[in-house]
Amino acid sequence: MSALIELKGVKKVYVMGKNEVHALRGVDLAIEPSEYLAIMGPSGSGKSTMLNILGLLDLPSAGAYLFSGTDVTLFNDAQLAVMRNRKVGFVFQTFNLLPRTSALGNVELPLVYAGVGRKERKDRAIHALELVGLADRMNHKPNELSGGQRQRVAIARALVTQPDIVLADEPTGNLDSKTGDDIMRLLDDLSGKGNTIILVTHESFIAEHANRTVHILDGLIASDTYNKRV
Amino acid sequence: MYLIVESIRAAFTSLRGRLLRTSLTMLSIAVGVATIIAIVSIMAGLDEMVKREFSRMGTRVLYISRNQWGKAFYRRAPQIGSREIEALQRVDLAEYIVPTRETWASLSRGVKNASGLQIVGTNQDYHLVREIPLESGRFFTAYENERGRNVCVLGSEVYKNLFEVGEEAINEYVEIEKVPFRVVGVVEKQGNFMTSMAGLASDNKVFIPILASDRMFGRWWGLEVLVSAYSDDLIEETEDECRMMLRAARGIKPGQEDNFGINKQDYLLNQFRKTTRILWAILVGIAGLSLLVGGVGIMNIMLISVTERTREIGVRKAIGAKRSYILMQFLIEALLVCWLGGLFGALMGIAFAGIIALFTPLVFVVSGLSAILGFAFTSATGVFFGLYPAIKAATKPPVEALRFG
Numbered sequence: 001m002s003a004l005i006e007l008k009g010v011k012k013v014y015v016m017g018k019n020e021v022h023a024l025r026g027v028d029l030a031i032e033p034s035e036y037l038a039i040m041g042p043s044g045s046g047k048s049t050m051l052n053i054l055g056l057l058d059l060p061s062a063g064a065y066l067f068s069g070t071d072v073t074l075f076n077d078a079q080l081a082v083m084r085n086r087k088v089g090f091v092f093q094t095f096n097l098l099p100r101t102s103a104l105g106n107v108e109l110p111l112v113y114a115g116v117g118r119k120e121r122k123d124r125a126i127h128a129l130e131l132v133g134l135a136d137r138m139n140h141k142p143n144e145l146s147g148g149q150r151q152r153v154a155i156a157r158a159l160v161t162q163p164d165i166v167l168a169d170e171p172t173g174n175l176d177s178k179t180g181d182d183i184m185r186l187l188d189d190l191s192g193k194g195n196t197i198i199l200v201t202h203e204s205f206i207a208e209h210a211n212r213t214v215h216i217l218d219g220l221i222a223s224d225t226y227n228k229r230v
Numbered sequence: 231m232y233l234i235v236e237s238i239r240a241a242f243t244s245l246r247g248r249l250l251r252t253s254l255t256m257l258s259i260a261v262g263v264a265t266i267i268a269i270v271s272i273m274a275g276l277d278e279m280v281k282r283e284f285s286r287m288g289t290r291v292l293y294i295s296r297n298q299w300g301k302a303f304y305r306r307a308p309q310i311g312s313r314e315i316e317a318l319q320r321v322d323l324a325e326y327i328v329p330t331r332e333t334w335a336s337l338s339r340g341v342k343n344a345s346g347l348q349i350v351g352t353n354q355d356y357h358l359v360r361e362i363p364l365e366s367g368r369f370f371t372a373y374e375n376e377r378g379r380n381v382c383v384l385g386s387e388v389y390k391n392l393f394e395v396g397e398e399a400i401n402e403y404v405e406i407e408k409v410p411f412r413v414v415g416v417v418e419k420q421g422n423f424m425t426s427m428a429g430l431a432s433d434n435k436v437f438i439p440i441l442a443s444d445r446m447f448g449r450w451w452g453l454e455v456l457v458s459a460y461s462d463d464l465i466e467e468t469e470d471e472c473r474m475m476l477r478a479a480r481g482i483k484p485g486q487e488d489n490f491g492i493n494k495q496d497y498l499l500n501q502f503r504k505t506t507r508i509l510w511a512i513l514v515g516i517a518g519l520s521l522l523v524g525g526v527g528i529m530n531i532m533l534i535s536v537t538e539r540t541r542e543i544g545v546r547k548a549i550g551a552k553r554s555y556i557l558m559q560f561l562i563e564a565l566l567v568c569w570l571g572g573l574f575g576a577l578m579g580i581a582f583a584g585i586i587a588l589f590t591p592l593v594f595v596v597s598g599l600s601a602i603l604g605f606a607f608t609s610a611t612g613v614f615f616g617l618y619p620a621i622k623a624a625t626k627p628p629v630e631a632l633r634f635g
Contacts, residue, residue, distance in 0.1 A: 057548060057628045085550020096545040096632075100247045112236050113550040114597050195619065 002069070003030040003197060004164060012219075013051050017086035023049040025219035026063070031165075031198070036191040038199040038207035041216035048169075050216060050224040051200045053211065056084050068164070073125045076123035085113050089158025095150040096107065097142040103153045110161045128156040132186060148179035155186060165196045172206060184209050231567040233555060234562070248535070252567060255524075255531045258573030259611065260578060262521030263604050267515045267579025270600040273506070275583065275592035280502050285422070287495040290462050291359055292469055294318070294455040294476070298491035300501060308480070309452030314490070316458060317479035322366075323468040326355040328456040329440055333447045337436065339390060339404045344391040348435045349406065351443025357383075359458045362432055365389075367400040367415030370439055374414075378441025382411040385432040386419040409446060411438065414450070447454065454469070465494065510599040521607055524571070525615040532564050532619035544621050544631030557624035564616025574610030576601065 012024040023046045031037055043048040052058040053065065056072060059080075064147050065072050072083060089110075091095075097106045107125040116124070129135045132152040142150055151171060168187060172180030188209055191197050199210055207213050208227065215222040245252045249568070261272045262288070287293075294314070296307050318327050335478035336345035350356070370381045384399065388526040393399050403410045420431040469492050476490055543556055580596055587594035 052629050055548070057632070062271070078554070081547065081550055081552040084548060090544075090548045092632075096541065096548075098542060100243050109546070110549045112233070113546075113552070115233075115557065117232075161550075 003066070004033045004035075004068060005029075005031040006064075006066040007053075007060075008064040008066070012046070012053065012058070022219055024053075024060070025101060025222055027152040027216075027219075028208045029214065029221065029224075031196065032162060033164075034191075034194050034196055035201075035212060036188075036197050036210045038201060038213045039216060040201060040204070040207050040213060041222075042202060046219040047200055047216045048200075049200075049219075051167060051169055054165070054198060055088050055090060056080050081113075085110055086161055087093045087164045088216035089161065089163040089166040091151070091154050091158050091166065091168040091171050093173040095142070095147075095154045095174070097150055097153055097157075099142055102139050102141055103134060103145065103156075105141070106153055106159045107138075107160050107169070110157060113158040114161060124160055130155070131159060131190075132156045132204070146179070147175050148182055151175065151179075151183050152186065155183075155190075159190070159195070165198055166190070167198050167200070169200045170202075172201075172203075180206075234558065237529045237559045237562045238566070240559055241566050244535075244563060247568060251531060255527050256568050256574065257573035258524040259521070259568050259608060260524075260575035262517065262524040262611075263572045263575030263608055264578035264582065265460060265520050265602050266514065266607060267576050267604050268582040270603060271580065271583030271595055272586055273510055273513065274593060274595040274597050275587055276506070277503065278595050279591060280375040281499060283431070284495045284499045284502070285500070286361070288360060288456075289495065290459040290465050291495065292457045292459070292465070292472060293491075293493040293495075294457060294472065295491050295493065296452050298439050298488075299493045299497050301491070310490065311449075311453065313479055314476060315453070315455065317475040318455060318472060321457065321471045321475055323459060323464055323471050325458045325460050326359050326456070328353055328355050328359050328458075329453045330356065330456060331440060331447075331449070331451055333443065333451070335407050335436075335447075336469055337388065337404050337406055338408075339402070342392050344388055347385075347388060349443060349447070350435050350437045351439060351440035351447075353440060356437060356456070357626070361433070362420075363418045363522060365416045365418045367413070368630050369415055369437070375439040375441065378413045378439050378445060380409065380442055381414045381439065382386075382406070383437040384413060385413040385417050385431075385433045385435040388414045388436055406436065406438070406491065407446065411427040411442075427525055433446040441494055469494075493599065512597055518607070525611040528564055528567060528611065529615040529619060531567075532560060532616055533622070535563070536560065536619045536623040539623075540631050540634040543626050544628050544634065547626075547628040548632060553624040557620045560620035560623045561613065561616050564620065565612035568608040568612035568616075569605075569615060572604055575608075576604050580603075 007029040010024055010027045011022070014023055027050065039047050039050060039230060044074040049058070059073055067083065072080065075083065096225055098109070104122070104125055107128050108121050111121040111124060126135060126138060129138050132155050134152050134156065137145060137149060141151070145153065156227050171187065172183055175183060179185065184206065187197055187199070199206065201207055210225045212225070213227060214224050233340060261324065265441050294310060296310060310463055315327065315329055328352055333349050334346060335349045336343060337347055354370055354372045357364070365386065369383055369514070370379070374381050382404065390398055399413045399416050402413050404413060419432055454471045457468065457472055459465045472492055473488065477488065482488065546556060584594055586592060
């Protein structure tokens with residue numbers, strides 16, 4: 001099977017005033033379709049940078065990033081936006097829902113940018129909300145939902161465009177352990193249905209849900225191991 | 231296209247969420263627009279009023295005198311006299327030929343008197359040419375004119391000064407410089423304070439047969455002859471014919487310039503417009519300043535909004551919003567504030583102009599021009615002052631925007 005995502009010698013350098021910060025120092029990584037991958041590392045290790053690059057929010061300073069065989073480092077801003085829209089689904093630690101918009105409206109938003117018509121948009125958004133078990137709350141605003149429910153809305157939003165990868169950045173970081181477990185079970189479930197999920201976390205018990213764990217340290221991959229479930 | 235619709239919906243949602251701030255910004259735009267609309271309306275009203283007043287002089291009337299209005303007297307130009315009248319009587323296109331000679335004098339009646347009045351010596355056709363409506367009585371007749379009878383027609387102000395309210399003036403006698411004249415008619419009130427002052431309206435005038443005037447005051451001043459054309463369309467041709475006849479009568483050789491003037495009311499109107507053009511520009515400029523202030527307010531609010539919503543911008547970008555969409559979203563928000571404020575301001579401005587027109591002689595004019603102007607100005611303000619914050623929002627790198635706050 002050919003890799004869905006391939007990083008080749010990816011480096012990222014930030015210039016902070018006179019200092020150069022080498023966040024990534026040459027990372028090679030291949031991710032197959034339907035993989036459930038966890039990226040771990042302490043703060044400052046470069047895992048956030050890695051996430052930004054994987055999510056096409058940022059481009060590497062050097063190296064190649066092949067997405068389905070295409071080098072996206074050559075893409076311009078608009079092309080990257082389209083890629084983020086169609087190929088990547090984001091789940092953030094702080095949910096990042098639009099506050100004055102209903103759950104349904106939030107889930108519809110990626111489809112708005114994708115140019116999907118109103119009727120189809122609504123159908124697909126409702127379907128995505130059903131998938132995360134929140135169809136009955138679709139007209140609630142985020143502040144009328146619990147933390148777990150908000151994260152479910154965010155996951156629905158990430159899934160609604162049927163992306164190639166789902167990027168989850170500390171998805172349980174702002175939740176209590178019980179709710180966190182629910183969310184992780186939902187992600188496990190989605191992985192079971194064939195979604196490619198990339199999890200970024202610094203908690204090993206969260207990383208254990210994945211079937212492959214990549215440790216990042218000082219901008220380099222320190223270890224890349226397959227979990228027992230594989 | 232439907233992205234625009236979505237942007238407008240998003241803008242409404244966002245503006246509703248900041249109601250107080252949005253209304254205050256709208257108010258500042260509204261004040262600017264109201265000022266512009268009010269000024270344009272008032273100026274248009276003034277223009278319309280003046281146009282109407284000048285048109286009372288007759289849009290088909292030529293005023294033939296010793297000089298061209300607005301120019302110095304022609305050198306050694308002879309007075310207009312009976313020779314010129316005779317020449318003009320040969321003009322086929324002329325409907326009426328009305329000589330006038332004006333002077334100033336005092337009137338009295340018993341203990342009442344009025345001074346500094348314009349005495350217009352003219353013939354029986356004057357009121358037809360100048361379209362002067364009579365309140366009571368009649369204008370003097372051709373017979374009275376030819377005999378130089380001591381009869382007079384009073385302007386409404388003159389009547390008010392010499393008679394009690396409602397008192398019958400017809401067949402009463404008034405004295406012009408101690409000479410008794412019989413009143414045969416009173417003119418309807420015509421002008422307002424401005425036109426009376428400018429001597430355009432007949433309210434402060436007394437009309438008498440020209441022979442009576444010549445007998446009393448002599449012929450020191452030349453005549454001004456009013457020639458009316460049969461219609462507005464014929465005025466140019468009538469003017470040409472008059473010029474031809476006058477030149478022939480005076481023996482002016484081809485190539486030599488006229489030594490008389492043929493004038494029309496539109497000269498005065500254009501003169502007025504020329505002088506008020508600068509006033510227009512200044513007033514609109516001042517109004518534009520207030521809109522500028524409103525625009526700066528918009529920019530300020532939008533900049534604050536962009537900063538506050540940095541994270542939202544990041545999220546939108548992460549899920550696939552292109553720069554152009556973010557740009558459009560913020561631009562539409564700014565435009566919406568401007569348009570809503572502008573609409574409100576336009577209503578205020580029109581209401582204000584209406585109130586002004588109610589209490590002054592100005593004509594109430596709501597011109598399409600001011601509506602278009604208002605719309606154009608507010609749109610320009612929205613785009614001009616909304617663009618920078620919108621660009622700022624659109625070009626935020628998504629990573630930094632997501633990290634914010």
